[in-house]
Amino acid sequence: MVAFIDVELTGAAGAIAPRRRRARSIAAKLGGGLAVLIPVVVLSSFITYCLGALSNSNPAATILGQDAATPAAVAKLDRALGLDKPLVVQYWDWFTQAVQGHLGVSYFTQIPVSQSIAQRLPVDLSIALLAVVLAVLIGGTAGTVAAVKRGSWFDRGVTIACSVVSTLPAFVVGIILVVLFAVSAHLLPASGYTPPSAGIGPWLEHIILPALALALQVAADIARQLRTSLVSVLDQNYIVGARVRGLPYRRVLVRHALRNASGPALTILGNDFPIMLAGAVAAEVVFSLPGLGQLLLAAAEERDIPVVQGVLLVVATFVIVVNLVVNTLLAWLNRSADGVSA
Amino acid sequence: MSRRALIGQRSWLRLPSARIALVILAVVIFLSVFGSALAPQNPLTINANALFQGPSLHHLLGTDYLGRDVLSRLMAGTRLSVLTAFEAVGIGLVLGAPLGVAAVFLGRWFDFAVNRVSDALMTLPYIFFAVAVTAALGNGLVQAMSAVGILLAPGFFRVTRAATLEFASAQYVEAAELLGATKLHVIRVHVVRKVLPTIAVTTAMAAAGALLAVSFFTFLGIGVTPPAPTWGGVLSSDLDYLSQAPWAPFIPGALIAITVGALNALADAFRDRIGPGALPALDPVIKTHSTLTQSDREATDVRQTAA
Numbered sequence: 001m002v003a004f005i006d007v008e009l010t011g012a013a014g015a016i017a018p019r020r021r022r023a024r025s026i027a028a029k030l031g032g033g034l035a036v037l038i039p040v041v042v043l044s045s046f047i048t049y050c051l052g053a054l055s056n057s058n059p060a061a062t063i064l065g066q067d068a069a070t071p072a073a074v075a076k077l078d079r080a081l082g083l084d085k086p087l088v089v090q091y092w093d094w095f096t097q098a099v100q101g102h103l104g105v106s107y108f109t110q111i112p113v114s115q116s117i118a119q120r121l122p123v124d125l126s127i128a129l130l131a132v133v134l135a136v137l138i139g140g141t142a143g144t145v146a147a148v149k150r151g152s153w154f155d156r157g158v159t160i161a162c163s164v165v166s167t168l169p170a171f172v173v174g175i176i177l178v179v180l181f182a183v184s185a186h187l188l189p190a191s192g193y194t195p196p197s198a199g200i201g202p203w204l205e206h207i208i209l210p211a212l213a214l215a216l217q218v219a220a221d222i223a224r225q226l227r228t229s230l231v232s233v234l235d236q237n238y239i240v241g242a243r244v245r246g247l248p249y250r251r252v253l254v255r256h257a258l259r260n261a262s263g264p265a266l267t268i269l270g271n272d273f274p275i276m277l278a279g280a281v282a283a284e285v286v287f288s289l290p291g292l293g294q295l296l297l298a299a300a301e302e303r304d305i306p307v308v309q310g311v312l313l314v315v316a317t318f319v320i321v322v323n324l325v326v327n328t329l330l331a332w333l334n335r336s337a338d339g340v341s342a
Numbered sequence: 343m344s345r346r347a348l349i350g351q352r353s354w355l356r357l358p359s360a361r362i363a364l365v366i367l368a369v370v371i372f373l374s375v376f377g378s379a380l381a382p383q384n385p386l387t388i389n390a391n392a393l394f395q396g397p398s399l400h401h402l403l404g405t406d407y408l409g410r411d412v413l414s415r416l417m418a419g420t421r422l423s424v425l426t427a428f429e430a431v432g433i434g435l436v437l438g439a440p441l442g443v444a445a446v447f448l449g450r451w452f453d454f455a456v457n458r459v460s461d462a463l464m465t466l467p468y469i470f471f472a473v474a475v476t477a478a479l480g481n482g483l484v485q486a487m488s489a490v491g492i493l494l495a496p497g498f499f500r501v502t503r504a505a506t507l508e509f510a511s512a513q514y515v516e517a518a519e520l521l522g523a524t525k526l527h528v529i530r531v532h533v534v535r536k537v538l539p540t541i542a543v544t545t546a547m548a549a550a551g552a553l554l555a556v557s558f559f560t561f562l563g564i565g566v567t568p569p570a571p572t573w574g575g576v577l578s579s580d581l582d583y584l585s586q587a588p589w590a591p592f593i594p595g596a597l598i599a600i601t602v603g604a605l606n607a608l609a610d611a612f613r614d615r616i617g618p619g620a621l622p623a624l625d626p627v628i629k630t631h632s633t634l635t636q637s638d639r640e641a642t643d644v645r646q647t648a649a
Contacts, residue, residue, distance in 0.1 A: 172591070183588050296470060296473050312470050
């Protein structure tokens with residue numbers, strides 16, 4: 001299908017203006033992307049749903065409790081919950097409801113799953129967003145400086161630091177940060193969360209350490225990747241050409257080199273995002289934050305299947321959305337190359 | 343035969359980092375077999391007179407909040423971590439690598455389908471997936487790590503597929519096919535042997551990831567019954583008593599970091615050995631843009647050559 005659109009595009013390309021052709025090329029790729037995306041969304045949500053259905057626990061019996069779980073009562077509740085239908089039908093009902101924002105209700109507390117997720121999501125979002133910002137800032141700066149000052153002590157220092165950091169899981173980094181900044185120095189709070197509505201200062205104070213714990217590993221990955229690709233871009237003829245034409249080095253570095261070198265680093269960011277979410281769960285435990293991970297762990301323990309399914313679906317959706325953003329940015333970075341080749 | 347000739351000029355063992363890594367891994371594997379037998383003290387013995395002790399001759403790595411010997415607990419906990427990490431890597435390898443070869447040779451639809459399943463699995467963060475699996479299949483480290491294994495499979499699949507694509511379009515494969523070689527012969531002789539080094543790198547990296555995952559699970563207490571000693575468990579009990587013993591988490595933390603670092607160093611050594619460019623470029627998680635069209639084009643090329 002993708003190939004078909006491409007062929008059609010090339011055929012029409014001669015007649016239309018380059019700018020419009022470029023826009024069409026991006027649109028066609030997005031369309032082709034949807035053909036890939038829809039199966040991925042359906043498959044990952046189906047896997048999510050099946051995990052719940054695979055559960056060998058009998059939800060109706062669990063809800064009713066040992067005494068009230070007569071076969072008749074179980075069958076009645078199964079019908080009320082829709083558990084007597086075929087798996088695919090159950091999945092479709094759940095999926096169409098989920099798309100509209102209804103993830104069902106918890107078996108035990110009767111609280112709507114979307115409500116408990118909405119309550120906890122801001123915690124993880126705050127940490128994850130700040131972590132992405134920190135990772136890009138730290139990793140981007142370290143990688144760029146290391147590539148520009150290739151072979152210097154700074155470059156070697158970055159390489160060593162990256163190798164060390166990449167062996168440390170987020171929860172170990174988190175504990176080290178707690179020991180350094182909260183237990184020994186009393187600079188920052190060791191645990192808890194305040195919403196941003198209570199003030200930006202306290203909010204930042206509570207999320208900066210967990211965010212840093214998540215960010216370090218990703219920052220190391222970004223720095224390493226950016227250094228490698230920037231070193232190879234800086235050796236290209238067009239960089240030499242731009243400098244020979246007398247463009248200021250800073251401008252060459254930012255507009256010519258970094259733009260072309262940042263693709264692989266962006267890909268790393270997309271690939272590392274699921275790892276960051278795992279790190280967020282670790283950070284929740286280390287810093288006792290009331291986040292999605294805590295909700296999931298508690299729900300898994302008592303086999304509250306709708307909650308487990310809901311959390312997994314929301315998390316998978318975030319990964320997909322982040323990767324779409326990354327892909328769109330990649331397409332935008334490569335836009336000039338596409339315009340020429342298509 | 344001289345030692346140099348034995349190791350070989352181009353061998354990955356030439357690198358000192360690889361040799362150090364191998365020694366560390368050998369020690370870890372030795373501990374996983376004999377650790378609980380060699381532990382100087384019973385890892386479960388509680389000693390109320392020796393809480394939060396620093397390293398000393400009697401307790402080489404100190405004691406924890408119940409006065410238990412930390413060194414013994416870490417030694418006895420090695421087996422569980424190593425075995426379950428092996429389990430996850432094994433599942434990932436067995437599921438991912440053969441499918442990666444098959445996707446290239448079994449036609450476009452098969453390729454598309456397996457690719458989308460692999461993409462879908464890559465959207466599920468391992469900790470959330472593993473916890474959901476333990477909710478469904480029962481709370482055990484074996485279940486949780488089998489979930490990690492399933493999520494490692496897409497990594498093996500992608501790397502194997504990309505490497506297979508590259509070798510399957512090589513001229514000597516074309517020549518072999520012209521000479522009448524069967525697909526099976528081509529796969530066995532020309533593809534698998536060339537893909538193996540790439541898989542070795544991925545295996546070492548996956549093992550590092552699996553080890554991180556297993557220490558995180560034991561840290562969270564997934565699939566562990568409390569008094570049983572584990573690497574992550576030692577860490578999580580230290581976390582509750584940071585004000586009494588702020589140095590304590592560094593010991594299990596360092597153990598995890600050194601083992602993971604050794605596996606990473608081994609992966610780097612393998613990678614240097616097979617040279618740059620032998621590993622395929624990094625793909626985005628969901629391939630919606632140029633990466634998809636490009637690899638699809640490559641796949642079509644290979645099939646046209648094969649046909």
